[in-house]
Amino acid sequence: MLQRTHSPEETKALARQWIAAHPTIKLWFLKGDLGAGKTCFVKGIATFFGSPENQVKSPTFSFIEVHDNWVHVDLYRLQEEDVFLNQELEEHLQAGRTLFIEWPQRLLSWQNRPHAEIQFTHQGETERELKLTLLS
Ligand code: ADP
Ligand code: MG
Numbered sequence: 001m002l003q004r005t006h007s008p009e010e011t012k013a014l015a016r017q018w019i020a021a022h023p024t025i026k027l028w029f030l031k032g033d034l035g036a037g038k039t040c041f042v043k044g045i046a047t048f049f050g051s052p053e054n055q056v057k058s059p060t061f062s063f064i065e066v067h068d069n070w071v072h073v074d075l076y077r078l079q080e081e082d083v084f085l086n087q088e089l090e091e092h093l094q095a096g097r098t099l100f101i102e103w104p105q106r107l108l109s110w111q112n113r114p115h116a117e118i119q120f121t122h123q124g125e126t127e128r129e130l131k132l133t134l135l136s
Contacts (some may be wrong), residue, residue: 001132004123011037011128012044012053018118018132019048019098025116025134026093029104032120034076037128038102041118042072045100064088070098075106086110 001018005011030038043053051067058074063085065072071092078085086109092099104110104117114136121129 003130003132005037005128005130007126008037008040008043011040011130012047014130015041015044016048018116019045022116022134025114026096026098027110027113027115028098028100029115029117030100030102030120031104031117033122036120036122037130038118038120039074041120041130042100042102045070064092066092066097069096070100073099073101075101075103078103078106081106081108 003014005014030041032038039056039058043056046053046056046067049067049070051070055065055067056072057065058076063073063075063078071089073089086107089099089107089110101107104115117133117135119131119133121131123129
């Protein structure tokens with residue numbers, strides 16, 4: 001599925017729409033350059049799950065931000081795959097939480113799991129292309 005958005009608000013609205021349309025998907029990979037809108041998308045997700053949007057930050061010291069029933073992960077600064085991090089993510093999935101992972105390319109051993117992938121691409125100052133692919 002391919003969509004263009006023209007503002008951060010539109011990206012957040014699209015996030016809510018796509019999450020609502022795929023309630024059984026618990027693993028979401030968010031790919032794209034810095035500034036492409038991945039964290040903005042997660043802010044839209046926060047509203048969907050009833051969490052305050054201002055709690056969504058780009059984690060600098062921790063890779064994982066746990067909310068009630070969903071988890072925001074940003075692996076931009078992860079140097080190499082880490083068994084403890086893998087284990088922690090695994091536990092969140094077991095607990096029924098939905099995971100949204102920025103820079104999922106860093107998790108080599110997770111690439112073959114069923115997930116939804118969204119590729120974010122800059123199209124201009126305030127225009128972004130979002131491509132949703134379901135991989136099983
Ligand atoms: P990433 O997490 O991919 O590095 P962010 O979501 O942190 O990117 O940053 C996206 C930036 O682009 C924000 O400053 C946001 O306000 C801006 N922006 C402008 N237009 C859009 C759009 N259509 N969708 C998402 N973000 C946008
Ligand atoms: Mg980000």
